Amino acid sequence: MFKITPQCSVCKKEIQANEEIFVEMRYPETKGMAEIKAFIQNQGKIIYEECNKK
Ligand SMILES: [Zn+2]
Structure with a gap:
């Protein structure tokens, strides 16, 4: 993935x-799923659900 x-x-x-995660990102201008995946890889901040609560 x-x-x-x-x-x-x-x-x-x-x-x-299978960990619960939270992704902090700006919604990209493009709407295709492939574009969004690439966008998360480049700009998304992945945070564990648990860490995000602190
Ligand atoms: Zn963490």
């Missing part, structure tokens, strides 16, 4: 499969 190794922006732990 991700080409890069996704990691939590808060604690820097690698995101494990």
